[in-house]
Amino acid sequence: MTQLERDNLCPWLNENVERFLDGELNPSETSIAEEHLATCTLCAQQVEFAGQISSTLRTLPIVDCPDSVTEAVYEKVAVSALKRSMQGFDWGRLFTPPVWRPALIGVVSVGLVALIAVIGGRRDVVPAYTARDLARARVEAKWALRLVNQVGERAGAQMRNELLNPRVIRPVIRAVETEAAKRGSKRDAQEVRNEG
Amino acid sequence: MKGRIIILGAMLALLLGATAGWAQDNLEKHPGYVDFKTLGISRDLEPTAEVNIKGSLLRLLAGSAAEDDPQLKSVLKRLLAIRVETYELDSLTAGGYQKTAENVAKYLEGRGWETIVSARERGERAKICIKTEGDAIVGLFVMSVERDEAAFVNIVGNIDPDEIGKLGRDLDISPLDSMDLPAKKSPKKTKSH
Structure with missing residues (x-):
């Protein structure tokens, strides 16, 4: 517990009321909480109310999940699994950090190199021309x-x-x-x- | 996730589109390039012949002409594009095209071109315009309007008129319509000297 929490015990106890009731605070914190509850009516009421809720919940009967709901959940899970298996490669994983960022950087880098090569006039992408195309172009140029x-x-x-x-x-x-x-x-x- | 894939796809598409379109854009921005569409020469007629040799095809052509036709290679290797459109005319359309030739020459002169040859004879017009940068000719535009045919030629690149003239005189060319080349329309005729 920090000094700030010691000076503001009401908010601290409000946040840790569940741990207090469940006995999860250490002995020092438990002692401080008990001393504060002895003097603070508001916190004491809050702890008492929380305790009542906790004990009430414990006494509630356990309700079974209806079969229809269980079947619906299983069906949804099965469909989702089938979709994933039909998609084959999990493209989503490719783009999950940290993999997709280097991949994106790589693609952009390759693209930039290609762009610079073209702008630099080194060589355009040469379409495949047939001998017939060339013959025609030659006649047309001469003409x-x-x-x-x-x-x-x-x-x-x-x-x-x-x-x-x-x-x-x-x-x-x-x-x-x-x-x-x-x-x-x-x-x-x-x-x-x-x-x- | 889907958004990332779309963004990546869009980036790649933009990149590829930019590289592919660069060459074409670059040619159209060349001072010696004349856009036939903006000249209003096509009117309602479809060209009877179209020639558009540029880029990699032109370089390939220059390379292939190296051995058997060094003179042609010498001309082609300095050019960026050879473009021709011809139109078949009749008595009604010929007059319009003669006016068009005059208008086109004025239009080009307004954009820094120089008309070096202007001839008219019995309803025929011939104009040769050049675009220069420094001492170099970087564009040539030729218009020939006769009674039955109009031809517009734009040659883009580093042009030596003497060399082209000599090559033109030496060329022994079959008319285009004698070639078995169905991909394009052939001109009605090719004149020979």
Whole structure:
């Protein structure tokens, strides 16, 4: 018994009234309790009341559990056991501390390593492509590249025909021819044209 | 207990989803990527041909082309995606697509793209737009609208136009519809020079 309990015997005795009645307190505690009960009417009444309840309970007849209740309990236990056996592995045990925490940490660690590997650009998960897929992709890639080239060439040809020829090349040639004609040298003009 | 299992499952699903979706998200955020859907080019028509080569398939393709086609490998290994959509047009829809090509070019120019080729001839349109980062071309978008067909091409990655041009001229390609490849629709035709 602590000093605090000695100074507050009423609450202490209230908590230990069952042990007092059952004779479970040590001799020192029993002596203190008896001294307190001699002076505290309230605690004495409480102990007396508790004693009456205890003695009344002892005198009650023993009641047998009805068979229907017993059967129902056994049936419930059997069903529960059957369910567990049908589930096979007890997944619940896997996640009961302390096992599930390391397992969770392991899974998350593996996942993070995989994520870092992917983000680091080491290697993606390569789907299984068949030779047919590759052949098709190769044709498609070439076709796309050629399509780009065709558009570029067509646009380039159009630019040459519609822009460069009429607005740059032909005027230059005409100017050279005119200048050459002025100088009376058509041969020079022809040479210039050929060089152009 | 059930709650823990659900939480664990959800975490794993999120993790797997995040890793799988990362590559796709990353491509779509690439400055050279053009989302065809946002351009409004599909209208009510279904594409007659779709090409979408990217990621591991593109790398596998570059690797497989190493021995017999080093030039193709040289181009492919620097690319992230090759995407094409073609549409069959008629006299009613062709005009709409010509306007679409003009609008798309303006849209891209508003987002830092540069139109390097713009040609129009008797109801036909051709535009080539590039996206640059520094001195490098990181995206190429080509639109070709003719009377009977429209084609949109987006090439994402480190692009060398000269190399692609040379490769395009050298390629000897059978039309897609001559291949026995039933998984996708074939274009109505593939032009050849």
